[in-house]
Amino acid sequence: MAQEQLSISDIPANITPREMRHIIREGRFSGPTSGLCPGYAQGNLIVLPKEDAYDFLLFAMRNPKPCPILEVSEVGDRFFHTSSADCDIANDFPRYRVYRDGVMVDDPMSVEDLWRDDLVAFLIGCSFSFESELIEAGIEMRHNTQGRNVSMYITNIACEPAGKMSGNMVVSMRPIPYEQVVQAVQISGAIPKVHGAPIHIGDPSVIGIDDISKPDFGDAVDIHEGEVPVFWPCGVTPQSVVMNVRPKFAITHAPGCMLITDTKNISLKF
Amino acid sequence: MAQEQLSISDIPANITPREMRHIIREGRFSGPTSGLCPGYAQGNLIVLPKEDAYDFLLFAMRNPKPCPILEVSEVGDRFFHTSSADCDIANDFPRYRVYRDGVMVDDPMSVEDLWRDDLVAFLIGCSFSFESELIEAGIEMRHNTQGRNVSMYITNIACEPAGKMSGNMVVSMRPIPYEQVVQAVQISGAIPKVHGAPIHIGDPSVIGIDDISKPDFGDAVDIHEGEVPVFWPCGVTPQSVVMNVRPKFAITHAPGCMLITDTKNISLKF
Numbered sequence: 434m435a436q437e438q439l440s441i442s443d444i445p446a447n448i449t450p451r452e453m454r455h456i457i458r459e460g461r462f463s464g465p466t467s468g469l470c471p472g473y474a475q476g477n478l479i480v481l482p483k484e485d486a487y488d489f490l491l492f493a494m495r496n497p498k499p500c501p502i503l504e505v506s507e508v509g510d511r512f513f514h515t516s517s518a519d520c521d522i523a524n525d526f527p528r529y530r531v532y533r534d535g536v537m538v539d540d541p542m543s544v545e546d547l548w549r550d551d552l553v554a555f556l557i558g559c560s561f562s563f564e565s566e567l568i569e570a571g572i573e574m575r576h577n578t579q580g581r582n583v584s585m586y587i588t589n590i591a592c593e594p595a596g597k598m599s600g601n602m603v604v605s606m607r608p609i610p611y612e613q614v615v616q617a618v619q620i621s622g623a624i625p626k627v628h629g630a631p632i633h634i635g636d637p638s639v640i641g642i643d644d645i646s647k648p649d650f651g652d653a654v655d656i657h658e659g660e661v662p663v664f665w666p667c668g669v670t671p672q673s674v675v676m677n678v679r680p681k682f683a684i685t686h687a688p689g690c691m692l693i694t695d696t697k698n699i700s701l702k703f
Numbered sequence: 704m705a706q707e708q709l710s711i712s713d714i715p716a717n718i719t720p721r722e723m724r725h726i727i728r729e730g731r732f733s734g735p736t737s738g739l740c741p742g743y744a745q746g747n748l749i750v751l752p753k754e755d756a757y758d759f760l761l762f763a764m765r766n767p768k769p770c771p772i773l774e775v776s777e778v779g780d781r782f783f784h785t786s787s788a789d790c791d792i793a794n795d796f797p798r799y800r801v802y803r804d805g806v807m808v809d810d811p812m813s814v815e816d817l818w819r820d821d822l823v824a825f826l827i828g829c830s831f832s833f834e835s836e837l838i839e840a841g842i843e844m845r846h847n848t849q850g851r852n853v854s855m856y857i858t859n860i861a862c863e864p865a866g867k868m869s870g871n872m873v874v875s876m877r878p879i880p881y882e883q884v885v886q887a888v889q890i891s892g893a894i895p896k897v898h899g900a901p902i903h904i905g906d907p908s909v910i911g912i913d914d915i916s917k918p919d920f921g922d923a924v925d926i927h928e929g930e931v932p933v934f935w936p937c938g939v940t941p942q943s944v945v946m947n948v949r950p951k952f953a954i955t956h957a958p959g960c961m962l963i964t965d966t967k968n969i970s971l972k973f
Binding site for chain 1: 900
């Protein structure tokens, strides 16, 4: 029986990452995690069979901006141990996507029944992690203010391929007032493990985005007069790879619905 | 027939990395590369059969301080293409070490005759890369002044294991005057892809070094009154792993005898 769903306004501000993961694990929260547990790193997920793991690990190494690796599980182990304690990979993300032959076939809140002994899980840094520092610096996160998921787009920027893995970079977009752009670059640039500095500032068409009001993932947000769209490499990039190279089986998180780790952002700076 | 050997004082100051690699490829230089081609990144090597490549790549990902990956070759390809153009992995390092079952069996100047279709080469950042910036800041590199190889030690710091790979961290040591230590930390810390900031400053015994006058690799250097030994993670760490876990076959560079790449240090900062 489906659990009653909490909205982000039901979550106490001082909740710990572990408490939040337990709420998610119990199926009581299935939405985007932006704004939850400020100061703690959030993570994207891709799970692949071991036979695809070397190619993906090499892909991530060659593309550290969209795919900064926070942790890689042991083969068949359904738990992360380093970035978080007591962390169930198959239940602690609010929502998942299941891909077969590159096509999304399901978006469940648990993938426990799909877990296999040959799976390897890759946890990838997420730009939600540095949002709390941007907010601290007085930079509004429009998607938070509007109660929406962040806008994400598939660009024309080809990632460096590795073995069978290839595909274009996905980016997240935040509208930033011109006078805060430099600060946003510097603050985010200080944490490369959660994507670091923006990949593009200004003209969406330069990176192959034809219509900024129609994101490929997440929601559109308002861009006000005097603001510029700023684009960060995004950990949804592996999903663009999966759609491109069509591996037999993959599990990812649903865009915006991240793992909230026990790892403080500040520990990722060094 | 053995080529006549050049010493570092025979090398013109304005030599390019490509020219230097050609001198090395022709067998005319077989010594340590510290001080050559300032401003360009130098690299450590480990070559393993494909069957060991996933474990090593994961080991490097989990231990980015001693093992920051600059490039990984395609399986069986004897050339690097990204960090340098026209770069022969089997000939462009001044000297190699060949390990069988974890024991060094040879230290040739070429490993061309040992190359196999199943080999993968990992190029790992080297602290020689940031030495030119330290020198620019007025910090003496004692091993250069004394015409010696840098001092390297196997520590008691266990690396994070991955699959069958495990072992203790190797460090390089430079004596630094107390008043320049902070600057040395800040300058090197800005380039994590070539090891970044020191791992220890001060007391060698804290990291398991009993006698600083007896390095495990390279040469001892003088430490003057008013100087403190500063220890950086070192790309010879994979050799400590090879000696520990004894894979059937591995090739590495000889400690201190690095690949000089076409990659500028500054491009590794971002």
